[in-house]
Amino acid sequence: MTEKALIPINPNGPPVNVQFYSNVSYGLSNLQFPVQIFQEQLSVTSGSGTVLATFGGDPNAVAVVENRYGNGKTLFIGTFLGLAVGSSPSIPDSLGAVKTIQGLVTWANVSVPVNITYQGQDMNSQVEVRLLKVSKKEIPAWDWLVIVINRSGVKANNFLLVLNGRTALSAWDVINNNMVPVQPIPGGIQMLVDLSVNAVAVYTLSGSNLL
DSSP, X not given: OEEEEEEEOOTTXXXXXXXXXXXXXXXXXXXXXXXXXXXXXXXXXXXXXXXXXXXXXOTTSEEEEEEEETTEEEEEESSOHHHHHHTSSSHHHHHHHHHHHHHHHHHHTOOOSXXXXXXXXXXXXXXXXXXXEOOTTTOTTOSEEEEEEEOSSOOEEEEXXXXXXXXXXXXXXXXXXXXXXXEEETTEEEEEEEEOTTOEEEEEEESOEEO
């Protein structure tokens, strides 16, 4: 695969979507998400490359390429997928980008470190959670920073956040300046999160280790 050019996107021009083909696996079939910042001109140069998506449905405008080398594989996306998720305050407007990231998790065959529910309903595609490792040199008392963004349109005081594969002695709500109970469960820990619509919560974890 080669990259021919990096084309800036005109914010005042007509919107362009990345469109996955219908025969793509991993939950990516027919998904679309908006192009952000740039659109790369890509081309497949080897027999191991497979085009999974195009820009605007144009077969000559390659957007996503899967390539294999030996036992490994890579996926190249010719625009800013992460920004497509964060470009809208509400999940319905960025759902295609969210589902694309979930599909990439399946494609990569990795386990999801976070699971969030509300009254038993899966909210993973509607509430964004970011896990950041904290430098012990900068802040010795913290191990992880947990950022939760409610894009669901649901105001709730009992989102159940499960962190898989790790332990923690305590959690601290940075915004409200109070301790948050952490409950050990098989395979990880869980905690309740209070979030208004489009609100952000920030927590620190102390004494956190991988299981």
